[in-house]
Amino acid sequence: MKIFHAGDKVRFISSKGSGIVTSVKNNIVSVLIEDGFEIPVEASDLVVIEPQEGNKNPFLKKDEFTKLQASNKSKNAVEQKSKEQDLASDQVSSDVDADKKNRHGKSRTETIINGVYLAFMPENQEVLISGNMDVYLINYSKWQVAFHILKADPSKGFESIATGLMEKGDATIIESLSEYDLKNWSRLRLQLHCFDSKNGQLFDSELIDLEIKTSKFIKEDIYDENPFFDELAHVIFVHDLSHPPLYNSTPTTNTEISEKKTSSVIDRYMIDRSNAEVDLHIEKLRSDHKTMRKDDIMPIQIAFFRQCLEAAIAKKLARIVFIHGVGVGLLKKELTDILKTYADLEFEDASILKYGIGATEVRFVRH
Known part of the structure; x- marks a missing residue:
């Protein structure tokens, strides 16, 4: 066998x-x-x-952490193997790179923080700005990490692109991107949930918003030698996992549960911590819109508008834009009539340059 x-x-x-x-x-x-x-x-x-x-936690395709592990070799091979599997919680200095220059003449002295990283690695290592880009998520921590990655989509709010589970010291390829696809990765949202099945530890899930300047990927000098791969890559630190917050198992009250349910609907439409954009076109709300009766469309749009408005108030947002289109103006009139019943908000036509003439901006007044 x-x-x-x-x-x-x-x-x-x-x-x-x-x-x-x-x-x-x-x-x-x-x-x-x-x-x-x-x-x-x-x-x-x-x-x-x-x-x-011997390496029980291979990187599969790219020999994960070979240089980082090489920099910490011990005279005792058994002890070193254990260290590589458990990844000590103390910060690890990258001695291999400390005294040498990378291909662009940069000094490579750095401390590796226990946490999560994103690595953008050109498939063509000879001509770095040519060809596809492989994106890797790296778990350099002593915890197992469940992850969910979403990217901002102007038409959909947030779009899920990857979910998975990484062991300690693991790395996984998220996607292989063309130059065109890479432009759509300017804003990511990562949900991380750390746990340790061996010791029965569970930590609170953490939400990280990440802004990426995709325009700089056309510059070769951003791809450096790094502690994780033998190949040149642009590595971005995402989140510190040295001391993740412990999960609070205290039962939540009915009020807290209600607030969470109310605010969750607006999360996918957030453009930053205090602003949101909601597209009310029916094709954005229902996958079966082509088979719907015309009389059923507006009630759905209005109901979703109310839901998002209440969620924005509960979340204490500063501003929300509703994109409703032009048409004959019936939907806008309905939304305007509803907004007039709220005392602590102001509304007006949203920026024509950005949204055209079919959007309404709502600002919440805080006293």
């Missing part, structure tokens, strides 16, 4: 190609191929061409 381990480099017998073993279950081996896809293959159709040596 053939035995495979995560990290083994294997070749297919019945077809061309090779890949890296990511997991083994029964007689089915999951193999990460060069395109970034993970495919199930029967063990009988594989042969090991390069076994994984």
Whole structure:
């Protein structure tokens, strides 16, 4: 019987190609191929061409943390292996890079904080600004991390792009982006939930908004030698996980539960901490809009408007813009009549330059 381990480099017998073993279950081996896809293959159709040596937490495709681990080699190989698996909570200095220059002449002296990182790695390492960009999420902490990544979408609010679970010291490829796709990654939202199944620890989930200047990805000098990969990459620190907040298991009151339900509807439309934009066009609210009767459309739009307005008030936002379109003006009139019943807000037509003539801006007055 053939035995495979995560990290083994294997070749297919019945077809061309090779890949890296990511997991083994029964007689089915999951193999990460060069395109970034993970495919199930029967063990009988594989042969090991390069076994994984000792590292039980391989990076699969890019030899994760090789330089960081190399900088901390111990004379005692057994002790070092344990350290690599558990990733000590103290900050680790990158000694390998401390006394040398990278390819752009920059000094590489840095301290690696226990936390989560994003790495943008050009697939073409010879011409860095040519070709696709691989995006990796790195968990350099002593916790297991469940994650959910969303990107801002002008038409949808936030769009989910990746969810998953990373072990301690793990890294995972999120997406391979073209130059065009990369422009749409200017604003991300990450939800992180840390836990330690071994010690039974659970921490509060944390929400991080990340602004990325995608225009600088066309400059080669942002791709540096780094502690995590052998390849050049642009690494962004996302969040410190040295001391995540412990989960509070105290039961919430009915009032708190109600507030959470009310505010959750507006979260996907937030453009920053105090402002939101809501598109009320029916195609943005319902996937079955093509089969709906015309008489049913406006009541849905109005109901959702009320829901978002109340959620914005509960969340104490400063401003919210409702995009309702032009049409014959019936929906705008309905919204205006509702807004007039609220005392602590002001409203007017939103910026024509930004939204055209089919949007209303609401500002909340705080006393």
